[in-house]
Amino acid sequence: xxxxxxxxxxxxxxxxxxxxxxxxxxxxxxxxxxxxxxxxxxxxxxxxxxxxxxxxxxxxxxxxxxxxxxxxxxxxxxxxxx
Numbered sequence: 341x342x343x344x345x346x347x348x349x350x351x352x353x354x355x356x357x358x359x360x361x362x363x364x365x366x367x368x369x370x371x372x373x374x375x376x377x378x379x380x381x382x383x384x385x386x387x388x389x390x391x392x393x394x395x396x397x398x399x400x401x402x403x404x405x406x407x408x409x410x411x412x413x414x415x416x417x418x419x420x421x422x
Contacts, residue, residue, distance in 0.1 A: 352415065360408050362399075365396065372421060
């Protein structure tokens with residue numbers, strides 16, 4: 341199982357939203373075809389064909405749990421990641 345598949349599985353499981361690495365979450369979004377733009381501490385992700393814009397900010401080394409939930413809902417809504 342690749343690292344992307346591992347973090348995708350963890351996100352979709354939804355049991356440890358507060359323990360998702362910010363760096364790994366950003367990397368996974370880029371691997372799913374999102375483009376990243378950085379403004380200060382804000383990492384903004386967009387993808388053609390997806391209406392929503394994902395705005396992530398780190399909380400120490402992890403992603404914020406409500407933002408992980410937003411990413412999970414987006415992955416499920418658009419059936420991303422296989």
